[in-house]
Amino acid sequence: MATNIPELFGSSVFNDKIMRAKLPKDIYKALRKTIENGTHLELDVANAVAVAMKEWAVENGATHYTHWFQPMTGYTAEKHDSFISPTGDGQIIMDFSGKELVKGEPDASSFPSGGLRATFEARGYTAWDPTSPAFIKDHTLYIPTAFCSYSGEVLDKKTPLLRSMETLNREATHMLHLLGNTDVTGVSTTVGPEQEYFIVERDLYKKRKDLVFCGRTLFGAAAPKGQEMEDHYFGALKPRIADFMHDLDKELWKLGIPAKTKHNEVAPAQHELAPIFETTNVAVDHNQLTMEMMRKVARKHGFVCLLHEKPFEGINGSGKHNNWSLITNTGVNLLDPGKTPGENTQFLVFLMAVIKAVDDYADLLRISVAGAGNDHRLGANEAPPAIVSIFVGDELQAVMDSIENDTFFTGLHREQLETGAHVLPHFTKDTTDRNRTSPFAFTGNKFEFRMLGSSASVSTPNIVLNTAVAESLRQFSQKLEGVAPEEMGDAVHALLKETIIAHKRVIFNGNGYTDEWVKEAKKRGLYNLVSTPDALEHFTDDKNVELFVRHGVFTKEEIFSRDEILLENYSKSIHIEVKTLDDMLKKDFLPAVSAYVEQISDTAVKKKTLVPGLPLTYETSLITKLSSLQAEIASGLEQLLADADAADAKESALLTAKAYHEVVLAHMEALRVKIDEAESLVPDALLPYPTYDQLLFSI
Ligand code: ADP
Numbered sequence: 001m002a003t004n005i006p007e008l009f010g011s012s013v014f015n016d017k018i019m020r021a022k023l024p025k026d027i028y029k030a031l032r033k034t035i036e037n038g039t040h041l042e043l044d045v046a047n048a049v050a051v052a053m054k055e056w057a058v059e060n061g062a063t064h065y066t067h068w069f070q071p072m073t074g075y076t077a078e079k080h081d082s083f084i085s086p087t088g089d090g091q092i093i094m095d096f097s098g099k100e101l102v103k104g105e106p107d108a109s110s111f112p113s114g115g116l117r118a119t120f121e122a123r124g125y126t127a128w129d130p131t132s133p134a135f136i137k138d139h140t141l142y143i144p145t146a147f148c149s150y151s152g153e154v155l156d157k158k159t160p161l162l163r164s165m166e167t168l169n170r171e172a173t174h175m176l177h178l179l180g181n182t183d184v185t186g187v188s189t190t191v192g193p194e195q196e197y198f199i200v201e202r203d204l205y206k207k208r209k210d211l212v213f214c215g216r217t218l219f220g221a222a223a224p225k226g227q228e229m230e231d232h233y234f235g236a237l238k239p240r241i242a243d244f245m246h247d248l249d250k251e252l253w254k255l256g257i258p259a260k261t262k263h264n265e266v267a268p269a270q271h272e273l274a275p276i277f278e279t280t281n282v283a284v285d286h287n288q289l290t291m292e293m294m295r296k297v298a299r300k301h302g303f304v305c306l307l308h309e310k311p312f313e314g315i316n317g318s319g320k321h322n323n324w325s326l327i328t329n330t331g332v333n334l335l336d337p338g339k340t341p342g343e344n345t346q347f348l349v350f351l352m353a354v355i356k357a358v359d360d361y362a363d364l365l366r367i368s369v370a371g372a373g374n375d376h377r378l379g380a381n382e383a384p385p386a387i388v389s390i391f392v393g394d395e396l397q398a399v400m401d402s403i404e405n406d407t408f409f410t411g412l413h414r415e416q417l418e419t420g421a422h423v424l425p426h427f428t429k430d431t432t433d434r435n436r437t438s439p440f441a442f443t444g445n446k447f448e449f450r451m452l453g454s455s456a457s458v459s460t461p462n463i464v465l466n467t468a469v470a471e472s473l474r475q476f477s478q479k480l481e482g483v484a485p486e487e488m489g490d491a492v493h494a495l496l497k498e499t500i501i502a503h504k505r506v507i508f509n510g511n512g513y514t515d516e517w518v519k520e521a522k523k524r525g526l527y528n529l530v531s532t533p534d535a536l537e538h539f540t541d542d543k544n545v546e547l548f549v550r551h552g553v554f555t556k557e558e559i560f561s562r563d564e565i566l567l568e569n570y571s572k573s574i575h576i577e578v579k580t581l582d583d584m585l586k587k588d589f590l591p592a593v594s595a596y597v598e599q600i601s602d603t604a605v606k607k608k609t610l611v612p613g614l615p616l617t618y619e620t621s622l623i624t625k626l627s628s629l630q631a632e633i634a635s636g637l638e639q640l641l642a643d644a645d646a647a648d649a650k651e652s653a654l655l656t657a658k659a660y661h662e663v664v665l666a667h668m669e670a671l672r673v674k675i676d677e678a679e680s681l682v683p684d685a686l687l688p689y690p691t692y693d694q695l696l697f698s699i
Pocket residue numbers: 190191192193194274275276277278323324325326333443445446
């Protein structure tokens with residue numbers, strides 16, 4: 001049956017169209033004003049909105065509502081309350097007030113707070129974010145909210161994001177006014193996150209404790225085939241995968257999520273989904289929902305969706321590309337160079353603001369994507385290196401060179417693309433090729449930050465990006481403030497030139513996967529924060545605290561608490577891996593090896609009785625090999641458990657995390673080599689869990 005997609009799109013969302021239809025005119029106007037300008041929302045408006053929302057929700061099958069929020073776990077949280085309200089005569093009505101819409105009071109003590117609050121100060125608040133639309137899912141009305149403690153400390157990923165959007169809006173609008181563009185009254189940021197993921201059979205998944213508990217395989221010999229044939233990327237979709245993707249699209253469209261592109265990715269069993277970009281906080285909420293729907297729809301199809309950054313060794317892991325730009329309330333993309341970037345002063349100012357921001361706060365950008373999972377990808381020649389640098393391409397490089405050297409920029413020649421086949425349409429080539437190795441690339445009219453891991457919220461990188469760019473613009477404004485209009489051109493040129501000279505070290509248009517770049521980056525004084533603990537050590541550096549405090553995005557205490565949470569998260573993730581490995585080795589793997597050794601021994605004994613003097617070198621060498629690997633694995637495991645205990649006993653969260661990185665993880669990797677070697681000698685039939693070839697090639 002054909003579905004009317006325009007009708008389906010947003011059908012589960014309390015969107016603008018519904019609001020306009022359901023709300024009295026003045027209420028609708030007041031709400032729009034709050035959404036667009038962030039003005040305070042009066043209670044009578046909230047009450048009217050609540051009534052309309054409830055009516056619409058109940059009509060569409062909802063029985064409950066929930067304040068939906070994003071605590072520091074990186075996941076979303078929800079607690080459902082029904083609309084029922086007793087009328088005193090044993091009956092009920094469906095009721096929902098403005099107060100319930102605007103504010104919730106969940107117990108905050110069981111969410112990570114990084115020592116911000118003692119557990120007896122349990123009260124927390126959730127506050128409605130009217131800029132992200134409410135929606136219905138599973139018979140519940142979901143209200144996007146921010147989450148803070150009783151005393152006002154932020155405990156979530158939405159509040160600082162909204163704050164960062166506000167400060168960037170203020171600084172960018174101010175800059176545009178200084179440049180004479182006074183029509184603009186607001187600037188917001190847009191984000192389009194491309195999401196990678198793996199799909200595996202659910203029955204197989206359930207047999208692997210490492211996938212269930214850690215989201216990744218902790219060992220497993222490589223399948224005979226990996227991604228070397230380059231045949232999966234953009235390959236034809238298998239029917240069951242196509243069905244899954246179709247269902248997923250429909251579920252996302254219902255929720256108003258503009259899912260646009262889907263395709264097979266580089267690794268076997270790996271895929272990607274990209275939406276059309278939206279305002280940042282809506283894009284962040286939608287990415288959370290997308291990940292949730294991927295998991296849910298996959299289950300319906302007998303699959304499991306793996307969002308871990310590195311589910312399988314030896315093939316690519318999954319990331320997320322954060323496409324980011326700035327747009328004015330008059331609809332102008334501030335990162336669109338137009339036909340003549342060399343003459344587009346406004347564009348150049350914003351471009352240089354981003355470049356300066358990325359150079360000044362490269363450490364924070366690296367921190368914003370840090371995590372145990374993502375550490376497996378960054379710098380492993382499948383994702384950008386841990387060094388943050390910017391790719392601008394030939395045309396912008398030429399523009400910047402001409403500004404730096406006071407030479408006249410004549411523009412690059414745009415060639416016709418010659419395919420040699422006359423039936424094909426002709427089009428002009430982009431002025432620059434792509435660079436897949438760059439962590440932060442200019443892609444025509446936006447930047448693409450490519451270091452994000454697949455599982456994490458896209459909130460944090462955008463908090464950093466928005467705040468850092470706001471700071472560049474603030475500093476630029478100080479230099480342009482009070483300059484007479486007739487001198488503005490020269491002042492801007494001087495500012496651009498000085499900024500290029502100061503920050504060109506962060507620009508790198510070459511291959512980021514090479515060792516030469518690592519050396520070169522070191523010479524240039526760029527950060528190379530290889531692991532999460534290395535990166536997090538810099539979170540609380542003075543310059544970073546100053547940045548967030550100045551822009552009202554985090555207090556000093558909030559930064560320290562977040563640092564603590566992230567460090568603990570890192571150590572806990574690896575500790576869970578150690579415990580899972582312990583369990584799998586003792587209960588699944590080592591017994592399987594023993595069973596095989598026994599089988600071979602039995603065979604050898606039988607052979608010997610049957611034909612005395614028959615050579616038994618095959619059996620004896622296999623038994624010897626397996627037994628010695630088994631002994632090494634068993635002792636390696638004991639060492640690993642002791643390492644984890646020692647790491648936990650360190651005096652601070654940072655030292656614990658460092659010990660997990662330097663000792664535990666290193667030993668776990670060495671141990672894995674032995675396990676994989678032994679596994680490759682044991683028949684599949686004796687292994688109580690599915691191997692790589694089954695996991696990656698069975699759909
Ligand atoms: P590319 O082929 O360069 O990756 P696409 O047009 O396919 O570009 O876009 C990739 C992602 O970037 C999509 O999610 C898209 O919506 C997003 N995107 C495009 N323009 C912008 C913008 N101005 N701001 C933020 N994201 C954008």
